Amino acid sequence: MIGEAPGGVDVHTANASRIYDYMLGGKDNFAADREAAEQIVRVFPESRDGVRRNREFLGKVVRYLAAEVGIRQFVDIGAGLPTANNVHQVAHSVAPDARTVYVDNDPVVCVHGRALLAKTATVAMVNGDVRKPEDIHAKVTQTGLVDWSRPVGLLMMAVLHFVDEPQEHVAKLREMVAPGSYLGITHLTVTGERGGDTERLRQIYSRANMPVTPRPAEEIARLFGDFEPVPSALFIPPYLVERFGSLGSGGVARKP
Template sequence: MNDRNPYGIDVNTANVARIYDYMLGGKDNFAADRAAAEEILKAFPESREGVRLNREFLGNVVRHLAAEAGVRQFLDIGAGLPTQKNVHEVAHEVNPEARTVYVDNDPVVCVHGRALLASTPTVAMVEGDLRAPEEIWDGAARTGLLVPGEPVAVLMVALLHFLDDPYAEVAKVRELMAPGSFLVITHLSMAERRAKDTDAVKDVYSRANSGVVPRTPEEIRRFFGDFELLDNKRFIAPNALERMSVLGAAGVGRKP
């Protein structure tokens, strides 16, 4: 992306979606995003692999849910910029009629996303914020692609650690989901042995468009409420899970 200022974008403040894009090898980022990402990589050299594995985990989960669990609709909250192997693309490999609604609270991301996704009738992008979960739900339903009474896979991938205290909002989303639905979460974690490195990452994000709140594995599990957790070994190699445990945690829960 050209570093001149297009459409009023703040190119001088690092943006979490564009940092993620840079880590994945994308081109939708600016110098400030690249500088922030390099600072993160100094603290956690594993970060680039972690971002790649996060994407691999997401793809494997979506494929499993579409193929094995019969999920036909996906709600991706905090989707960020469309990138490689998007949710709808993976789902369509299994079921070409699978429906996907992407949600982001950044209006620039939404404009960009709508332009990229305009030619795909089973996909929509809506502006929304997890801090208003019912508005997200209503907006997704208005697209005609989310049928509230049917099981849905709700994705909160690399999202919740950007919010101070989102437990009530996630609980509301769980309440709105039909029985047989799935909640998918990936989240930055805290490991005592890397506390200084974690503090360095928090400092980088404090200068970006959003701060970051790493949580313990126990705190992350609380987001699933009474949902039944699936075995992560279905979706990612156990040695990768162990290797990345200092960086993050992931889970898939099924609503009874």
């Protein structure tokens, strides 16, 4: 996408999905995205590595759910642009019959994603917003790939900090999944010692297509409700949890 703008794409306003893509070393980004990303790196020098570690975390979660738990259907909300080691690719490396539905509220991301995923029968991408859980449920159902009466891997990685007051929406999504389902979340944090840096991060994203709201780790933990936590050491070593604690938090939990 570098140097070539599809019709209808605003190349002058930084886009959260394209910032993430650039941080991962992707090519689906423009000058405004790269400039915003470099501003973020100046504020949080660990952020580029943090984005890559977030992607590793996602991959380890999917591999664990497919290989150790037997999950065969995944719903990835706030999926962003397809890149390396996507959810369906990791799941297929363990179970070729695994099914994945990606959900994103950016229509351009969805068009691009559908084009890239068109030849994979066990994968779909739908336009949906985490603030409309019932709509997501309906659209995912329409793909024919997910049976909500059976356990699902519900993933919301690096998306909820773009949502005002996400607790109620996530609670509804937790209600929709069957017992034995798993919820994976990562989220930008705010801490007292890095409060000024976090405010500058907010300002950068306020000029992009999505304002961002980092939250305290305790508030992020409440997003899991009464789900049973899975030990985080299965997916990320403790030293990385400490290293990135001022940047992000999250985890994985199982519905009883």
